[in-house]
Amino acid sequence: MSNPNIEVCPVCGVKIENGDKVIFSVGNPGTRARLYARVCNYVQKSGCINQEQESLGVISANDYYRPI
Template sequence: MTTNTPDNCQTCPICRVKIAHDDKVYFSSGQPGTRARLYARVCQYAKKAGCINQNKEAIGTLTKSDGFSTGEEIKKMLKAS
């Protein structure tokens, strides 16, 4: 799946994700997301110099849905269905 991205994006030299000036994040696949989702799923673990998503003010507030579900959360969802 390819995602159309605007021309005015910054590309992170670490993970190659594209971030537009409106802070919309374009992943290599899937729907665009937020800086918070990118940080929760990639940046907090990569911790490499040059990452363009380390400014806490730009990232904003992380929510539970920004990160990945834990094994226990997945088990609960499967039992409920």
């Protein structure tokens, strides 16, 4: 049975629940802003469902990967 509140990106396969809760393949859930900061910003492929600035929210410094 499919859940109409889940979007799946055809580019990276990530699941977005209820418009903002991002289910990564590994680790804790995040936001569209975190997904954009870590993946979508760099991939820039046609079909990505996370490119609209108004749906991202505020991207904070914690959304990016931290240097080791």
